[in-house]
Amino acid sequence: MVWTLGQLALRFGCELRGDPDVRVDHVGTLAGAGPGAITFLAITLYRPHLAKTRASAVVLDAASAADSPVAALVSSNPYATYARIATLLHAPDDSGPQVGRIAPGAVIDPAAQIGAGVQIGPHAVIGPGCVLGEGTRIGPGCVLTANVRTGANCELRARVTLESGVHLGDRVLIHAGAVLGADGFGFARDRDGWVKVPQLGGVRIGNDVEIGANTTIDRGAIEDTLIGDGVKIDNQVQIGHNVVVGEHTVMAAFVGISGSTRIGRRCMIGGSTGFVGHLEICDDVAFTGDSMIARSIDKPGIYSGGLPAEPARLWRRLAARFRQLDTLAGRVGSIEKAVGLKGAAPETQEADHD
Secondary structure, eight states, X not given: OOEEHHHHHHHHTOEEESOXXXXXXXXXXXXXXXXXXXXXXXXXXXXXXXXXXXXXXXXXXXXXXXXXXXXXXXXXXXXXXXXXXXXXXXXXXXXXXXXXXEOTTOEEOTTOEEOTTOEEOTTOEEOTTOEEOTTOEEXXXXXXXXXXXXXXXXXXXXXXXXXXXEEEOTTOEEOTTOEEEEOOOOEEEETTEEEEOOOOOOEEEOTTOEEOTXXXXXXXXXXXXXXXXXXXXXXXXXXXXXXXXXXXXXXXXXXXXXXXXXXXXXXXXXXXXXXXXXXXXXXXXXXXXXXXXXXXXXXOEEEOOSOXXXXXXXXXXXXXXXXXXXXXXHXXXXXXXXXXXXXXXXXXXXXXXX
């Protein structure tokens, strides 16, 4: 699709510095873009590329606009504005007739309800009691076992599995290989082993949620696992049973959330962050990557946990010292007690491991 800079400035509320008749039809990087492309500058790391860009236009903030050698769309949030422009320029071709299409090889139970304009790919399976909202697209090899509901205009890419009792809101996008509604990891210890706890809840996904490839979201044990509106989940994330994720929270790849954890709204969770179960995380919390969250958090802010990599010889020395911390803490507590410091811990005080 081709748009002029004047049209884009008007549509997205930008200040235009340059010729409004310049036309763009695709996006590119600052370093790699050529004529006809629009790019953006949102991170100072890439600022050296601005002076040499060959793009037709750049989306950037007011502080950088004077340094742009090409036309500029000035925005207070260049990255979000670029995202909206890229979506506009690279929108899928919906010019064809909006009619439902069921590919050969798809298996649809007679008791399923298929809305207007639904598309179902080859070898997909739609089980009894399923309800597909209008305009929903089911990719090849997807399996909706039974009593699954989708809202309007959802999209399931290839090989997505939705187990019984999964409910999607409107405009939910699920990438290939994701599994929603598998049994939660619930087992009761018994004298002779483990007794499986029936997983009787479902999974409820809000509106405008995106779920990455090969991500898994377990069904609840009794009540449902809940994902709020606008949540964005990266690839290969594991969400345990009865987890609640608040609206507009985002999480990067390899995050693991143990059962019955409640995460607030607008949280940002870095890659490979892990949560122990039964925690409460308040709204507006950010976790940097590789953090380990073992306690509830009731104050917004940025939190970090875990240790960065060090040279192997130094790491071995540090590890040896970690093992001595408990003994050292006891010795310090005894000294504080002996000199009468307020709040001194006795030598036999146990560490808090919750």
